[in-house]
Amino acid sequence: xxxxxxxxxxxxxxxxxxxxxxxxxxxxxxxxxxxxxxxxxxxxxxxxxxxxxxxxxxxxxxxxxxxxxxxxxxxxxxxxxxxxxxxxxxxxxxxxxxxxxxxxxxxxxxxx
Amino acid sequence: xxxxxxxxxxxxxxxxxxxxxxxxxxxxxxxxxxxxxxxxxxxxxxxxxxxxxxxxxxxxxxxxxxxxxxxxxxxxxxxxxxxxxxxxxxxxxxxxxxxxxxxxxxxxxxxxxx
Numbered sequence: 678x679x680x681x682x683x684x685x686x687x688x689x690x691x692x693x694x695x696x697x698x699x700x701x702x703x704x705x706x707x708x709x710x711x712x713x714x715x716x717x718x719x720x721x722x723x724x725x726x727x728x729x730x731x732x733x734x735x736x737x738x739x740x741x742x743x744x745x746x747x748x749x750x751x752x753x754x755x756x757x758x759x760x761x762x763x764x765x766x767x768x769x770x771x772x773x774x775x776x777x778x779x780x781x782x783x784x785x786x787x788x789x
Numbered sequence: 790x791x792x793x794x795x796x797x798x799x800x801x802x803x804x805x806x807x808x809x810x811x812x813x814x815x816x817x818x819x820x821x822x823x824x825x826x827x828x829x830x831x832x833x834x835x836x837x838x839x840x841x842x843x844x845x846x847x848x849x850x851x852x853x854x855x856x857x858x859x860x861x862x863x864x865x866x867x868x869x870x871x872x873x874x875x876x877x878x879x880x881x882x883x884x885x886x887x888x889x890x891x892x893x894x895x896x897x898x899x900x901x902x903x
Contacts, residue, residue, distance in 0.1 A: 678821040692815065700834045700889075708889070709890075711891065715830075719896075720879065720895060720896050720897055721832065721879070721894050722894070723891045723892070730884075740837060750834045754811055770889060771834075771845075773844075773845065774889065775844050775845045776822060776834045776837045776845055777834070777835050777892055778834065779824075779831075779832040779833075779834075781829070781830070781831050782832075783829070784830075
């Protein structure tokens with residue numbers, strides 16, 4: 678089945694720096710790649726997503742890039758703020774196209 | 790109004806008991822899911838229901854059984870609870886079958902088996 682690898686598992690940055698989280702997936706047929714943010718004790722919430730017909734998407738301070746040939750996609754957060762501290766998950770559709778398969782998460786800590 | 794709601798939020802029970810977690814969505818979505826989040830924060834898909842039909846069932850013990858009385862509800866019943874079942878269980882729903890659109894999550898149910 679689909680396998681999603683996510684790196685790094687933890688990331689610490691200073692306020693104002695940029696943060697990059699990378700994911701790879703195994704199924705070349707996957708065509709939907711969302712990113713979720715989960716704050717402590719809360720539910721995962723979508724922050725940005727990208728489909729396979731697009732190479733890059735940006736929404737204010739966050740952006741996602743997709744390289745279908747290499748089967749990897751990345752989340753970029755610029756001008757990080759303490760409220761960006763959370764666990765971030767990437768995901769991709771499984772082979773059957775029936776559910777999202779998540780990476781193991783990246784704990785981002787932004788210190789002021 | 791809460792889009793995806795699940796109850797209870799916390800559940801503490803003894804080994805061997807049977808328990809249920811309820812989930813309801815008011816978004817009109819066709820597909821609902823159950824995910825398990827373990828202590829390492831890993832989100833693992835357990836079940837997916839589309840129009841009341843089970844469309845995936847990952848390597849989950851048959852002690853876990855999803856029940857969907859209608860399109861807006863997907864409950865999770867667990868028999869003979871074990872210590873290893875302790876986790877946070879999230880219900881979710883999406884408009885497009887197979888998760889090809891945003892999945893909305895419930896607030897989670899923290900299950901503790903003692």
